[in-house]
Amino acid sequence: MESHPANPDDAGPFFHGTRADLQPGDLLVPGYASNYGERKTANHIYFTATLDAATWGAELSAGEGTSRIYQVEPTGPFENDPNLTDKKFPGNPTRSYRTREPLRVLDEVKDWQPHSSEALQHMLNHLEELKRQGIEAID
Template identity: 50%
Template sequence: MRAAAACSSVLKPTGVSDGPFFRGPIADLQVDVFLTAGHRSNCRPEVVMNHVYFTALADGAGLAAEITAGLSGTDAAPHVYAIEPIGIFGNEPDVTDKKFPGNPTRSYRTSAPLRITGEIVNWTSARRYKCAALFTHEQVDPFAADICPETLRSRVGQ
């Protein structure tokens, strides 16, 4: 795996961001750790993930981490890490093709590893947004109220 990090060029489709890129897990990770596909989903443990997901927006990675923390039922802290894609990656089709054509969320996926290059500490928390709307498909004003992990769990039935 380490030899792959020496690649100076990552293959990507035309129109895909050059980075920087971020990942938002609840895991406490170290620099030079590789994230790989084939593990259980953080949000749905019954699902094995064929891809690793990431974004070019640090705050978007923070939102993903906060949703995962809220759904985990633990006191896990959300983290945002700067990452480097090691192989081919492309737009995340469940978001870009189905919900937001043109990829304004700058969301991507890969079946190749991602290397952690550092932790980002100055991202904006999304707890003020009604994150539960992402799961209930409600039309809500995202700036209307704060939402805590306990509320998020209750809204999605956990």
């Protein structure tokens, strides 16, 4: 039995954190290198309904570009992100989702607040320790 519904009942708004420079109307699609971890080909596009989770996505994504958060809309069905829901946060309090369908960029969120440098360094240290243990913390 699947532990995450195929169509969560969340109306958003939804956000995607990245370093990519996108414009309204652009589509985010799976099939490219992930912005996280070992940069494996991503079979899903990940998004969230909380600015905090999108902030982590923007701050932790690979690359040298500016961290950005976009308001997005799914163009098809989506499900709870099992990497978080099943493994870390039962019930999905982070309201994190994934889809195999494109996400349409609606607008860039300009007024988000980054995490403190201490909180960011703590997260980076934690992810590095998990990596040393052979755990791919971000898929």
